[in-house]
Amino acid sequence: MSTTLTSTFVGDQRVSVVWSNIALVALAIATLIVHSYNMFGFPLYLGDEGIYMSQAYAIAKMGQLTPYAYWYDHAPAGWILLAAWSMITGGFHTFEIAIDGGRSLMLLLHVISNVLLFRVVLRLTNNPFAAITAGLLYALSPLVIIYGRMVLLDNIMVFWALLATMLMLQNDGRLWPVFYSGVCLGLAVLTKESAILLFPAFFYAVWTQVAQHHLRFARAAWIFGTLATISLYFLYATLRKELLDLSFSSPLSGDSESVTLLGAMFWQMSRTGGAPWEPSSDFYQALTTNWLIRDPWLLGIGVTATLWNLIRGDHGRRFVALLSVCAILGVARGTEVLDFYIIPLLPFMALNAGLALADLVTLARAPALMPAFVVAAIAIGWFNLDGQREIFTLNLTTTQRQALAWVQDHVPADAQIVVDDDLWVNLRDGGPGKPDFLGTHSHWKVANDPAVYEDLFKEDWRNIDYLIMTPGLEQIFEQDEGKLTYEAYSRSTPINSFSVGDAAIEIRKVNHSGIAVNEIVRSSYASFRDRFIQDGQVRPVEGYTTAQDQATAMLMAVWMDDRDTFDDVWTWTRLNLQNDTRLLYHTNEPGVQARSATDADTDAALALLLAERRWNDASYGRAGVEMVQKIWEQSVVEINGAFYLAAGDWAVSDEQVIFAPATFAPYAYHFFAEVDPEHDWQNVLDTNYQLLADVTTDLLGERRSAGLPPAYVGINRADGALMPNPPAAPTHGNTFDETAAQVYWRVALDEQWHEEGRATSFLTASRFLRNEWEDKDELAAGYAHTGTPETKTESLVLYSAILPKFLVEEPQIAHELYATKLAAAFTRTASGNQWGSGTNIAEQRWAWLATGFYNGTLTYEWDNQ
């Protein structure tokens, strides 16, 4: 200790104590403010932060050290502390994002660390000004603030190391502080193993800072404290029989069957980053492109001060200088260096600065210099921070919050999602009112942990549903194209993204149906039923029940094995929409002329036939057969020996039959032929397939044909000629609108069920829509027969109906369409799951039919037969 300075305060002992305390409180408050302002917004959440929070979550909620197999990459004291903190602060949902909870612990540790720093300098110099200078250099350094905010093991380790330092320097001849110092250092090592590098400095301290009267005991106590604490880690590994394995290959490589502590240790030591003086090395890069730019002052003054204290120091000061040297060697020894590895250096830089400046002041015999240094420290801090204001103003983490909120609203809870760890906890455990995505997986594990990519995903990218890409993830995936993560990523479509400045997060859907889609089918059906069906009636939000609504509901109920609903809907339909001739009215709107709709009739009849198959009840079949026969009577018209399909009973007049491709249901006619052998349903199939091909390619009076089916076309009863744009049709006949598009769904179902070759040729005949999609990434809600778009709006029904066509024609496009237009539109609300706004029943029906098709739910055979 510098004797000259003490004399300044000898007469003012009480004053210096008061000053010290004031300075300390002021420093603590300053640290608190500077660290916490905008600490949840900047910097961006790092994947590592998420890893530690997820591991803390595993301890607190899953009763194990890590969510996945623990491979001893780090000793667990750091996230054990995080888990304890989370439990103290009321769980992982006290803060909006789990990482925020961890950051609040970092704040606390940071303030305490600075207090310890202050105390150390005060003890060694007896000069409160020196102490506060050191504290200010530390608190106001951008490097300290940025990296200190992040939930990193290094920050926790620094806390323990500073505590160990303080205890050692303030032992005052007492044994137990020396012991506790050893224990704290052991805890620092158990938090992050790199703390081991501080040992040489501590050996020096144990040699010089221990009092004579208990020399051996104190040293033995320190050694025991350290070794016993560290040995707990090895004890744990031994108890789990994971200490030693004969193969030293990296546990991450997937080669060795088991994880081992020593194996992990060797792997860590083998990660090189280039000699520190090489411009290409990690160290050099980090130093010149990041650290020295953000705070050259702390580093420059700190290194100079370290040398000063090494040369001129008494034992205490030299100890602190050695700590700094050890920390510097820790970073600059040619191993891999990440940006935040600077963390352990910073407090020792500040410590040494304070000590050296105090020494300088003593040497110069100018005590007034010290307050000047305080002012200088404030000025440096101000200057630094002013140039990096984004620390306080930029809210980068909003992207992550927004992405989380969107996923919670739009992605089904069963989905298997590959994420960067920062959102892991919040996805897995959504908290009150939010879903728990138990299929959330860290991309590191999906790529590297056999228990995940092999046991869980069976090495099949199709088992992954979504990916959430945070900045930098793409490069990581691209490093190894053999990994499952890359495979899934390269076969996925972005469906949404959020960005602030340069930071962007992208949500991607994997091009495959999978678990997520299955859950959408299931949950949206349940929502549809609960919201729209009452006592068997499908009640739209506005308007009246249509026959199509009822018929589709019956089909949905059969496919979803919901017999109760089926019975309710069929009963209501029978009682309210059927006329004596046993066909369905078009709608139950009072005062409207009753008309039949062939598509509704066909679907209802098929639903009854399928119901018999599914539930082995012949009464359904009988009702179905009756209906089939009536359809023949009412909607099939013979023209010159061929049987044409009319769009409804209204579509038949003396001159013409109006054909609506949307009502052509080839998938059903095969069944009709079986149950109604009297009538020639095969002819219906053949005739109308041919007709469909004709009306699609025919000009229909326009300049050209884009190969799109029209909504309605008249057939002359006399000669079978085409009569475009029949006046009796409800809309302009030649338009390809969302109604016309429904033929694609129907024909594709025929292709799927019966492998009908004509279906395939029809679906693949025109590449018009495919090209439109490729060019514009969207389709209009209606096109003229020539291919000119008639509107700028999009239609969910159109997309739904076209999806099956693309699945047959070019699956990649189908996946894109599904991902961007259907999956993205799926929303979870308080009243249920729906597409879009959820009020348009036709949209809900058709989106369901499309998703069901995509998922393979729409079958006609079940195991109970």
Next chain:
Amino acid sequence: MSGFEIVLVIISLLLLLQVSHSSYLMLYTWSEAKRREQARAPQTFAPAQKSFTVLLPARNEEEVIQHTIEGVLEANYPLELMEVVVICRIDDKGTIEKVQEKIAELAPRGIQNVRLIVFQDTPINKPHGLNIGYKYTQNDVITIFDSEDQIHPDVFNVVNTVMINEGVKVVQSGVQLMNFDSNWFSALNVLEYFFWFKSRLHYHSDVGIIPLGGNTIFFTREILNIIGGWDEHCLTEDADIGIRLSIMGERIRVVYEDAYVTKEETPPSIGQFIKQRTRWNQGFLQVLGQGVYWQLPKLGQRLLAFYTLSSPILQSLNALYVPLALYTMFFTEMPPLVAMILWLPAYMLIGQYVINWVGLCDFVEAHNLKMPRLMWLRLLVSFYPFQVLLGISALRAVFRHLKKNNTWEKTKHVNAHRGSATGAKA
């Protein structure tokens, strides 16, 4: 966790607490600079003022008693201020003969203050002898030495100075076993004494409840009169009297100076050791059973007394615990967390080994002895077996206590420690 595991965890935590507290006590003197100072003897002596009565209760000590008497007389203290009394029972012909021989030999040398007192009533034990002895003497300060004790010539000066300077009425000076190399357990035995007198006793003194030692203990006559002498039905009359004095609130000064310790020897064989320990443990249990300690004024004192006196029971648990824990750890499936908790007392035992080893280094240095090669290894290997020895003695004591078998089992002395190294660092 199964019920069995819960029980093991609770026992582990209790043992952890106990061993930690024990370690804390062992390190008490070294934990702060001023504590060392407090325990030291005065550097300069006051002029001889107090007169001393030296009681030498002896039974079957014909081999050593003459050396003992001679040793007392060699003290650097005016002979006219000392009276030495050997107390024997009438049927102990051998010892009586030797004593009378010695007295006869002293007469021509002009030494008149050695006497022999013989009693013939019951009980046949040390406290009874002491009570008789102190009644038939008259000097100011009464002290007791065992027959095998090798006292330091200046010990009377030390006590005289302390009693004058500090006005205390009871002084316990250090007793130290010296022969750490005799057999496999002697080092640990020596260290027991070392830590007890150098450190643990001071903790007790600071808290205010001390079980006293059986010799090198100095009482003023008036305090003995007040307290009524020793309890003749107790196997550890020293512990008992210590507690009664503590209840009175009497301050007991503990002096430990490596130089001035009274040197003793370890029991020569395991059998002897166990007998000695059994007696001590049983005595503790007796005192515990009498419940007198509950009259101590402060709760902390009562707890400490309870804890100290019940140490026999705890020691039995200790010895049983380790094999049980090892067995469950290696032969049954246990969650790692539970297994780690079971290991914690083992850590503390390792810590105790370390403390013992460091203590041995200090001891050897303080008494200018030579540390044999590989002593650390010998200490390590004998550590757990020694605990077993203590455990056996403890169990034996518990059984005897329960069967109410209170006879004295005497230990044999062979002078193994006499003739050892001379000076010691002060």
